[in-house]
Amino acid sequence: MTTITTIGIDLAKKVFQVHGVDAAGKIVVARKLRRKEVLAFFGKLAPCLVGMEACGSAHYWAREIAKLGHTVKLMPPKYVKAYVKRGKTDAGDAAAICEAVMRPSMSFVPVKGLEQQGLSMLHSARSQLVGQRTQLINGVRGHLSELGIIAARGLLGLAELAAIVRDASDQRLPATARAALMILVRQIEAVSAEITTSTARYARRARRARSALGLRRSPRLVR
Numbered sequence: 001m002t003t004i005t006t007i008g009i010d011l012a013k014k015v016f017q018v019h020g021v022d023a024a025g026k027i028v029v030a031r032k033l034r035r036k037e038v039l040a041f042f043g044k045l046a047p048c049l050v051g052m053e054a055c056g057s058a059h060y061w062a063r064e065i066a067k068l069g070h071t072v073k074l075m076p077p078k079y080v081k082a083y084v085k086r087g088k089t090d091a092g093d094a095a096a097i098c099e100a101v102m103r104p105s106m107s108f109v110p111v112k113g114l115e116q117q118g119l120s121m122l123h124s125a126r127s128q129l130v131g132q133r134t135q136l137i138n139g140v141r142g143h144l145s146e147l148g149i150i151a152a153r154g155l156l157g158l159a160e161l162a163a164i165v166r167d168a169s170d171q172r173l174p175a176t177a178r179a180a181l182m183i184l185v186r187q188i189e190a191v192s193a194e195i196t197t198s199t200a201r202y203a204r205r206a207r208r209a210r211s212a213l214g215l216r217r218s219p220r221l222v223r
Helices: 035-043 058-066 077-083 090-101 114-145 154-166 175-213
Strands: 006-010 015-021 027-034 049-053 071-075
Touching: 006 090, 015 035, 015 090, 027 035, 027 090, 035 058, 049 058, 049 090, 058 071, 058 114, 071 077, 071 090, 077 090, 114 154, 114 175, 154 175
Parallel strands: 006 049, 049 071
Antiparallel strands: 006 015, 015 027
């Protein structure tokens, strides 16, 4: 078989599409691969350039395929889109990826190591928690405002509202409203505790990552 020099792979959950060409740009392989067949397929090939879009599980597959001796490059999907020559199909996407990765002007995305990817997930999880807390706080504020009870913005104002919810002697809240709002207050406290924990863990990991990988900057945390 003619030596494959470049492969574009369209990633998926179960069925992948590969498009490989030789040094002259002639198509050598264009086929589907089941998930369990991917590493075995690349393991049989001579080292070549492998391109894929930087999305989903791309960093995992890039690391695994690179272990087999290949040079793997990730590209932003929006840059690959310009090379799609026909309708949106897996085969067309793989061919576009294969062509795009060979372009000298293409911008590539660095492949994340396992620890770096974990750090990104920790940052993302914390951001989700912050969003959930904001939603819960807005819920408490909204419900209490319906009863004519308001407080200053921010966590200090929330503490005031939480104290009102907990005060069984405060007649402005009917028992049913207090029971419902206590559920939200407890959720806010639980989420806040997780945010504090994840913030400390992220800070430790980020310092360790900068020290080990020479990273100049990690994503800033949203307060």
